[in-house]
Amino acid sequence: MRAAVIVFPGSNCDRDMAVALKAAGADVSMVWHKDAALPDNVDLVAVPGGFSFGDYLRCGAIAAQSPICKAVVAHVERGGYALGVCNGFQVLTETGLLPGALMRNANLKFICKTVDLTVETSASAFTEGYNAGDTVGFPIAHHDGNYTVDPETLTKLEAEDRIAFRYTDNPNGSVSNIAGILSENRRVLGLMPHPERAVDAGHGGTDGQALFRGLLGQFAQA
Amino acid sequence: MKARVHVMLKNGVLDPQGEAVRHALGTLGFDGVEGVRQGKVIELDLADGTSEATVNEMCEKLLANTVIESYQVEML
Secondary structure, eight states, X not given: OEEEEEEOTTBOSHHHHHHHHHHTTOEEEEEETTOSSOOTTOOEEEEOOBOGGGGOSSTTTTGGGSHHHHHHHHHHHTTOEEEEETHHHHHHHHHTSSSSEEEOOTTOOOEEEEEEEEEOOOOSTTTTTSOTTOEEEEXXXXXXXXXXXXXXXXXXXXXXXXXXXXXXXXXXXXXXXXXXXEOTXXXXXXXXXXXXXXXXXXXXXXXXXXXXXXXXXXXXXX | OEEEEEEEEOTTSOOHHHHHHXXXXXXXXXXXXXXXXXXXXXXXXXXXXXXXXXXXXXXXXXXXXXXXXXXXXXXX
């Protein structure tokens, strides 16, 4: 699988993301936000965590207007896969590739700790390495992870089995305890917790490995 | 010419920052502050002849996230 990790000024989880993808067997390129095109034959675009453009205006808002984001939108519209973690999730909502928005945490605090999540569906390339109902521990590190979406879209997300992960103990006020959601075609996943920070025993947990391995497995079969 | 854009969280969207400000005002002894909503003001220096429609487009595309925010444009 060929993966591209987008690097914005202020990204700080781009290398972690690359390490996690490489460990799972992907061929990874780093792509600067000013590039207008992705490398040829990219299967997966990973939008990493961090504080792109210093979170100016709104988290992810400026990054979503970067030249590379037009190419990312085109990649997804062609049926390509995309993974947005933390700031990457914020960027994907700002581009409109995923519904809803991430607001300031309800308790106004920056929260940095490992939290338990429930895997809500195994029906996606990202979550097929888990069973629905599994509990996994991924670190979170965000100030604006309070997911919000209008009630109609929430009903639709639930009806279409597009909620990928929920917090077992909601840390940030997210509606319906949502930690991560899938796009309509199930090929785009956005989540606030960091699976790439849970892929090595040295991280304190390896629950994120199944996400990357499952993703790689999907392409090995294809 | 200038334009001033006011961006606010939509009604019904919980504003935790406004709520914290309301609480702090109460702590200072200002009774009767029943609600605080916090937003942004963005001032634009524009080339003469820029239309209000263009500023609205700027709001839709970048200045506001219309999923959670509403905006008002004031042409000055």
